[in-house]
Amino acid sequence: MSELFVALTPANLLACFAGVVLGTIVGVLPGLGPAGAMALVLPLTIKLGPTAGLIMLAGIYYGSMYGGSTTSILVNVPGEAASVVTTIDGYRLARKGRAGAALAIAAIASFVAGTFSVVALQVAAPLVARAALAFGPAEYFAFALLGVVLLANLTGGSRVKSLAMVVTGLMLSTVGMDPLGGTVRFTFDVAGAQAGLSFIAVTAGLFGVAEVLATLGAPPSAGPVARVRFRELYPSREELRRSVPPMLRGTVLGFLIGLIPGPAATIASFVSYGVEKRVSRYRREIGTGAIEGVAGPEAANNAAAGGGMVPLLSLGLPFTPSTAVLLSGMLLMSVTPGPFLLRDHPHVFWGIIGSFYLGNVMLLRLNLPLVGIFARVAIIPLRYLMPGVLVLCAVAAYSDNNNAFDVWVMVGAGVMGYAMRGLGYDPAPLVLGLVLGPLLERSLLQALTIGRGDVRELWSSLPATVMLAAALLAFVAPGIAALVRWAGTRSARA
Amino acid sequence: MSERSRRDQWSAAGLIVLALGYLLAGRRYPLDTLATPGPGIFPLAAGLALIALAVWQLLAARRRLAPSISSETRDGATSRAPLIMIAVLVLYAATLPRLGFTSTSFVLVLVAARLMGLASWWRLVVLALGVTAVSRLIFGVWLGVPLP
Numbered sequence: 001m002s003e004l005f006v007a008l009t010p011a012n013l014l015a016c017f018a019g020v021v022l023g024t025i026v027g028v029l030p031g032l033g034p035a036g037a038m039a040l041v042l043p044l045t046i047k048l049g050p051t052a053g054l055i056m057l058a059g060i061y062y063g064s065m066y067g068g069s070t071t072s073i074l075v076n077v078p079g080e081a082a083s084v085v086t087t088i089d090g091y092r093l094a095r096k097g098r099a100g101a102a103l104a105i106a107a108i109a110s111f112v113a114g115t116f117s118v119v120a121l122q123v124a125a126p127l128v129a130r131a132a133l134a135f136g137p138a139e140y141f142a143f144a145l146l147g148v149v150l151l152a153n154l155t156g157g158s159r160v161k162s163l164a165m166v167v168t169g170l171m172l173s174t175v176g177m178d179p180l181g182g183t184v185r186f187t188f189d190v191a192g193a194q195a196g197l198s199f200i201a202v203t204a205g206l207f208g209v210a211e212v213l214a215t216l217g218a219p220p221s222a223g224p225v226a227r228v229r230f231r232e233l234y235p236s237r238e239e240l241r242r243s244v245p246p247m248l249r250g251t252v253l254g255f256l257i258g259l260i261p262g263p264a265a266t267i268a269s270f271v272s273y274g275v276e277k278r279v280s281r282y283r284r285e286i287g288t289g290a291i292e293g294v295a296g297p298e299a300a301n302n303a304a305a306g307g308g309m310v311p312l313l314s315l316g317l318p319f320t321p322s323t324a325v326l327l328s329g330m331l332l333m334s335v336t337p338g339p340f341l342l343r344d345h346p347h348v349f350w351g352i353i354g355s356f357y358l359g360n361v362m363l364l365r366l367n368l369p370l371v372g373i374f375a376r377v378a379i380i381p382l383r384y385l386m387p388g389v390l391v392l393c394a395v396a397a398y399s400d401n402n403n404a405f406d407v408w409v410m411v412g413a414g415v416m417g418y419a420m421r422g423l424g425y426d427p428a429p430l431v432l433g434l435v436l437g438p439l440l441e442r443s444l445l446q447a448l449t450i451g452r453g454d455v456r457e458l459w460s461s462l463p464a465t466v467m468l469a470a471a472l473l474a475f476v477a478p479g480i481a482a483l484v485r486w487a488g489t490r491s492a493r494a
Numbered sequence: 495m496s497e498r499s500r501r502d503q504w505s506a507a508g509l510i511v512l513a514l515g516y517l518l519a520g521r522r523y524p525l526d527t528l529a530t531p532g533p534g535i536f537p538l539a540a541g542l543a544l545i546a547l548a549v550w551q552l553l554a555a556r557r558r559l560a561p562s563i564s565s566e567t568r569d570g571a572t573s574r575a576p577l578i579m580i581a582v583l584v585l586y587a588a589t590l591p592r593l594g595f596t597s598t599s600f601v602l603v604l605v606a607a608r609l610m611g612l613a614s615w616w617r618l619v620v621l622a623l624g625v626t627a628v629s630r631l632i633f634g635v636w637l638g639v640p641l642p
Contacts, residue, residue, distance in 0.1 A: 167540055411584060414583065444536065
């Protein structure tokens with residue numbers, strides 16, 4: 001536990017500060033999300049060493065959740081998908097002249113939820129890690145499978161398209177050496193492909209290059225920015241009182257949803273908004289500029305960011321693109337997350353947890369007085385920003401293996417990501433398929449070998465059986481629900 | 495036929511072609527037995543799963559087809575700028591190892607900013623010089639990334 005104070009060294013403090021500032025800017029800017037931004041700065045963080053580097057990456061991750069609300073409230077343009085719902089009441093509050101109060105409540109809710117989720121993470125991650133020590137290949141296979149099936153259900157778009165993207169990601173993960181025997185596969189004699197497709201190059205392409213191409217195709221427009229003076233940032237006593245219950249509900253809901261695979265922060269904010277519309281004393285006002293519509297969702301999306309760290313740190317399983325980049329960063333820095341992280345790298349584990357506490361305080365201090373400056377970042381013309389993003393993407397891709405082949409991979413992934421946007425495919429499931437592919441393949445083949453070819457080995461233990469049953473249920477449940485709806489409509493017509 | 499259904503059908507067909515090509519390329523890797531699984535088992539399963547999902551998507555798109563043949567109007571001509579940018583990126587990847595990071599990145603920023611609508615030439619040059627020099631300084635000099 002004393003390692004918590006590792007975060008207080010000057011280098012780590014600076015890394016945390018740089019991370020949260022960058023994260024806030026990324027959150028403010030529509031388009032380039034935290035996963036893309038984290039992939040772009042990976043070369044820089046690797047040079048900082050494991051603890052400072054990962055603290056900076058984590059800072060970008062949760063800093064973006066704070067920043068996303070600023071433009072939602074002031075410009076009616078959500079910086080992040082997780083802040084979309086904040087525009088509904090946040091922008092209406094701004095038009096009523098309560099922009100400062102809405103921003104302050106958003107920052108306070110983010111702080112409360114962020115701090116709670118770190119405490120919960122601090123308690124839950126070691127417990128889950130200890131339980132995971134008993135996990136064998138069958139359990140890991142079942143858990144990863146459950147994760148990808150749940151993810152496909154929760155991405156919001158077409159389920160079959162999400163599943164197709166997961167499988168495409170799994171296929172891409174088979175390029176290079178196979179994880180058990182070392183056979184080189186699908187490289188077509190290209191030397192640069194032997195180590196597999198660079199995850200950084202694929203992420204930089206899918207999120208960074210594709211964003212630039214999409215901006216070229218249809219430039220986004222931003223509205224006027226509401227001006228906020230520092231003295232206007234104080235919410236009234238009434239606003240503070242009304243914010244407490246939705247903040248607390250959003251915090252608990254958000255953390256629990258963060259544990260589930262999928263775009264947890266976005267889902268958590270929508271669920272919290274829905275809950276407030278049902279249970280709040282002021283539910284009739286929600287949608288017309290009520291403070292509950294800001295406090296609940298903003299608490300929920302920040303708590304979900306903390307919840308998403310539990311499976312990553314304790315099991316080594318990332319279920320969002322951002323935590324997948326964090327995993328990739330950890331592996332590049334020779335830190336393997338999972339049950340042994342706490343034993344093998346206590347400085348890294350507690351350093352990250354400690355930086356969460358510090359980062360939340362920094363974000364609260366930063367976001368309130370500097371809110372006007374951050375809001376102005378959102379209106380910097382993209383023609384000045386996007387060309388730089390392209391160069392950063394190229395540097396990130398190249399520096400992963402100092403290999404020009406990875407720049408080709410980045411370009412290919414960028415074109416693919418652009419086409420996927422046009423065709424309605426979400427890139428997040430593909431990224432997770434690419435990351436989870438080696439683990440799924442290794443655990444499947446190891447389980448089969450242990451069971452001497454008997455597939456029943458895959459559900460030979462209770463946790464594996466429960467997780468496989470849950471995966472099967474998650475796979476068939478939407479189909480059954482659709483069938484029931486169809487039968488209901490038919491009988492109503494008859 | 496609605497535009498969305500047509501796109502879904504075409505993309506499903508593309509996924510089937512991708513999966514077939516992948517399965518064809520994966521034939522050379524042995525499957526061995528379930529007790530000692532070879533490197534071909536997982537790719538075989540993934541390829542077959544993608545075909546199944548693509549067929550599912552194809553059928554779902556066909557079910558959604560509107561009875562009338564009237565097609566939706568397209569929202570204007572597609573901008574050529576992304577296509578030009580893709581061509582420039584391909585050129586960038588091809589010339590990066592020979593011409594080096596600085597000159598290729600300078601041209602990349604110049605073209606990208608021009609396509610984005612930056613009209614003033616001196617601003618274009620200053621932006622391209624600035625981005626290239628700062629990237630070189632931070633990544634090449636300060637962080638020691640061996641940029642080409």
